Amino acid sequence: MPSIPSIFVSGYTEEGYGAGPGLVRFELLAHGLVGERRAESPTLVNPSFVIAGGGCLLAAEEGPHGNVVALDPLTLNVAGRVPTGGADSCHVALIEDQVWAANYSSGNASLVPLAGLLGSEPVSPRLLAHPGSGPVSDRQGESHAHQVTATPWGTALVSDLGADRVDEYALAGGRFELLGSAQLPPGAGPRHVALKGDFLLVAGELDGCVHVLQRTPRDGGSDYFWRWLSKTPLADSAQAVESAESFSPSHIELSHDGNQLYAAVRGPNTIVVLDVRGLQSHQSPRFLGAVSSGGNWPRHFALDTLNGKIYVANQLSNNVAVFELDELGIPGAKPIQSVDFGSPNCILIA
Secondary structure (H helix, E strand, C coil), rough: CCCCCEEEEEECCCCCCCCCCEEEEEEECCCEEEEEEEEEEEEEEEEEEEEEECCEEEEEEECCCCCCECCCCCCCCCCEEEEEECCEEEEEEECCCCCEECCCCCEEEEEEEEEHHHCCCCCCEEEEECCCCCCCCCCCCCCCCEEECCCCCCEEEEEEEECCCCEEEEECCCCCEEEEEEEECCCCCEEEEEEECCCCEEEECCCEEEEEEEEEEEECCCCEEEEEEEEEEECCCCHHHHCCCCEEEEEEECCCCEEEEEEEEEEECCCEECCCCHHHHHHCCCCEEEECCCCCCCEEEECCCCCCCEEEEEEECEEEEEEEEECCCCCCCCCCCEECCCCCCEEEEE
C-alpha cells in the first residue's frame, strides 16, 4: 500500500452507468480531509467495487461481460484482468487466495485464483450458481448476486437479492461448495451484509429494513443453520419507510467496536445509525439517528470510527461527502467537505 495515507474512490465510466474517471487515489490528510489526487486509472471500465488484498488492489468491472482487475496500489496501473464469466460484476472479495466476484445480472458468483489473475497464463473462472426468485416481480424474477463476504470460520456468504437468500459456501476438497442458506422474508431483497459474532445483519434493499439472523447449532452438533430473528426499519418508523416514494438501502457497516451499525439509504438520501449492542440478549437493533448523506443516491461509504469520520459516495450528485462523527458516533448535520467526483460508487481507505 502507499506510504502515505490514501483514500481510493471508484466511479462508473460508461454512458448508461455514469460519467466517472474510473479509479482515483487521493491523499488522506492528517485531519481526515481528502487531499490532492495522486494517481488515476482511466483504463478501468465501470469499476463498481474496490478492495485491498494480496499486496494489490482488486476491482470489479461492471458490464455485460464482467471482469476482475488487479492494480498497483501506488500507480493504479493494471497488473492483471480476467473475465468473471458473469454479467454486471458488482462486488469483489479475496477469500482463501481466491478472488470472488458477485455478478448481479447473471445471478452467480465467480472465483479466480489470485495467482492466476496476477500471472501471464490465461485462467478461467469457476462459477457458482444457486438459482432462485422472489415475489417482487420487477426485481426478483431471478437470482441477483450482490455481495460476497468472508466469515471468520472460513466460509463465504453470497447475498442474493433476487432470491431473498444469503448462500453460504464452504471449502471442501479444494473447492467451494454450497453449505446452506440464510433465508430472509419474502421481498426483503438482501443486498449487503455485516457480521457481528454469530449474528448476520442484512440490508434489505427492497423492504428498507435491517434483518438479524443468528448462526444456531443444530441439535447440539457442529452443524448449524441461520435463524431469522427480527427486522428493523432504516428510519425512525416503519411508516416512514412505507410512505417514502423511494427507499433503497445500499451499504451497511459496523463501527470499529461493533456497537453501532451504519447504513446508507437511497431515496431519502440518509446515513442511518443503529445501536446493535443488545444482539446477544436478542434485542433488536435500536434506531439512533439519521442525517443527510450530503448528496443524492448514497451507494457506498467508508467508515473510520477510530478517527471519527465517514466518507459517503453520492452517485447521482457526483460527490463524496465527508462527515465528522460526534461522541455518540452520529454524523454531523452537514459535511465538513464535499469532493467533486463523477458517479462515485465505492470508497476505500488504505
